Amino acid sequence: MIQPITLLTAGLFFVVLYLRYRNRRKEGQPRKRRRPFMLAKVILVALLAWLIISYKLQSLLDKMGGADHQPSLVERVVSSISSHTSR
Numbered sequence: 367m368i369q370p371i372t373l374l375t376a377g378l379f380f381v382v383l384y385l386r387y388r389n390r391r392k393e394g395q396p397r398k399r400r401r402p403f404m405l406a407k408v409i410l411v412a413l414l415a416w417l418i419i420s421y422k423l424q425s426l427l428d429k430m431g432g433a434d435h436q437p438s439l440v441e442r443v444v445s446s447i448s449s450h451t452s453r
């Protein structure tokens with residue numbers, strides 16, 4: 367589960383990013399066609415990185431708390447490879 371402070375911080379980040387983008391257009395710079403696509407790519411990469419980090423931290427917290435969890439895809443691949451190489 368994502369913590370409320372994380373959602374609040376992400377929301378604040380996107381609001382500031384939007385306001386900066388909107389103010390930049392008013393400065394009289396010619397609008398380039400590729401700029402919205404670049405902004406979308408940056409936001410998508412940032413969101414993906416945020417989700418990966420959040421997942422990894424949650425998994426680490428679960429392990430530290432002693433909760434029994436399902437092995438992740440990486441853990442299954444590593445254990446499969448290690449079992450095949452030890453034969």
